[in-house]
Amino acid sequence: MQIKRAAVIGSGVMGSGIAAHFANAGIPVVLLDIPAKEGDDRSAIAKGAVQRLLKTDPAPFMHPKNAKLVTPGNLEDDLALLADVDWIVEAIVENPAVKADLYRRIDPVRKAGSVVSSNTSTIPLGVLVEGQSDAFRRDFLITHFFNPPRYMRLLEIVGGEATRPDALAAVADVCDRALGKGVVRCKDTPGFIANRIGVYWIQTAINAAVDLGLTVEEADAIVGRPMGIPKTGVFGLVDLVGLDLMPHIAKSLLATLPENDPYRAAFREHPVITRMIAEGYTGRKGKGGFYRLNRDGGAKVK
Numbered sequence: 001m002q003i004k005r006a007a008v009i010g011s012g013v014m015g016s017g018i019a020a021h022f023a024n025a026g027i028p029v030v031l032l033d034i035p036a037k038e039g040d041d042r043s044a045i046a047k048g049a050v051q052r053l054l055k056t057d058p059a060p061f062m063h064p065k066n067a068k069l070v071t072p073g074n075l076e077d078d079l080a081l082l083a084d085v086d087w088i089v090e091a092i093v094e095n096p097a098v099k100a101d102l103y104r105r106i107d108p109v110r111k112a113g114s115v116v117s118s119n120t121s122t123i124p125l126g127v128l129v130e131g132q133s134d135a136f137r138r139d140f141l142i143t144h145f146f147n148p149p150r151y152m153r154l155l156e157i158v159g160g161e162a163t164r165p166d167a168l169a170a171v172a173d174v175c176d177r178a179l180g181k182g183v184v185r186c187k188d189t190p191g192f193i194a195n196r197i198g199v200y201w202i203q204t205a206i207n208a209a210v211d212l213g214l215t216v217e218e219a220d221a222i223v224g225r226p227m228g229i230p231k232t233g234v235f236g237l238v239d240l241v242g243l244d245l246m247p248h249i250a251k252s253l254l255a256t257l258p259e260n261d262p263y264r265a266a267f268r269e270h271p272v273i274t275r276m277i278a279e280g281y282t283g284r285k286g287k288g289g290f291y292r293l294n295r296d297g298g299a300k301v302k
């Protein structure tokens with residue numbers, strides 16, 4: 001099978017970045033999100049995401065000349081667009097029930113034999129396909145892109161027992177050849193490879209810094225540049241990823257890791273993060289995060 005047209009569902013941090021990366025590679029892409037509640041334009045969420053991709057701070061995610069390859073829409077009025085694409089990437093909220101509900105909606109309208117993949121950070125494939133049709137299970141896999149998708153070269157791919165080998169091969173091929181990714185095939189284990197290690201390490205750094213009363217700058221001076229993340233540091237990385245994603249990842253890992261797993265202790269809820277999320281400090285996509293950069297160009301927030 002060949003992948004010539006794609007769709008991405010969820011136009012948040014990852015979905016918009018993945019759609020931009022398709023467009024930059026010359027692959028036409030439909031970008032759908034939930035319908036907007038306010039205003040006349042029901043596709044305002046996905047359209048707003050496309051506009052943000054064209055901003056130049058913190059980095060140019062999509063070349064303006066490629067914007068015409070992205071068709072933004074909403075999941076109620078534009079579902080029929082999915083009948084025309086070879087690969088649908090799901091990048092919505094990290095919640096298995098919400099993802100399962102979406103899969104049941106898209107399965108009847110998608111092109112027969114098209115591939116569907118989830119960008120989940122942690123949810124095992126076996127959980128994601130529970131209760132889905134046999135055809136869906138055959139066409140489904142996990143493609144875990146890293147943030148930001150344009151620049152992070154790693155991609156984890158996970159197939160399930162039922163996944164068609166040619167679907168896995170086609171996705172791996174287009175990711176390698178067209179999207180420039182180093183593709184790693186992972187087993188269907190909690191957090192796959194990178195998040196099993198990476199999120200543990202991020203959580204441990206945050207818990208330790210808060211408990212020791214370090215400032216964000218002091219902590220990042222130790223665990224940022226010296227440990228290989230020079231531009232953002234650990235705290236800046238969490239701002240980029242989105243603070244609100246952290247409890248979802250922790251919950252998902254805690255639900256699947258064995259009771260005696262030594263990683264579990266790192267995933268406790270931290271009151272500082274809970275309070276920041278409640279107050280809208282979800283990182284760059286919100287009012288700012290540990291650092292005051294936000295998505296509208298790095299303005300300082302009061």
Ligand code: NAI
Nearest residue numbers: 010011012013014015034091092093094119120121147241
């Ligand atoms: P986000 O919160 O930035 O965006 C989620 C988008 O999904 C929003 O635009 C929201 O309106 C939309 N949405 C919510 N419910 C929906 C529904 N029922 N149907 C359709 N759209 C819906 O989330 P983010 O960070 O982009 O994460 C998306 C997925 O990617 C998650 O599974 C996450 O675990 C994974 N991921 C996130 C990374 C990150 O750095 N943020 C890195 C790698 C994976």
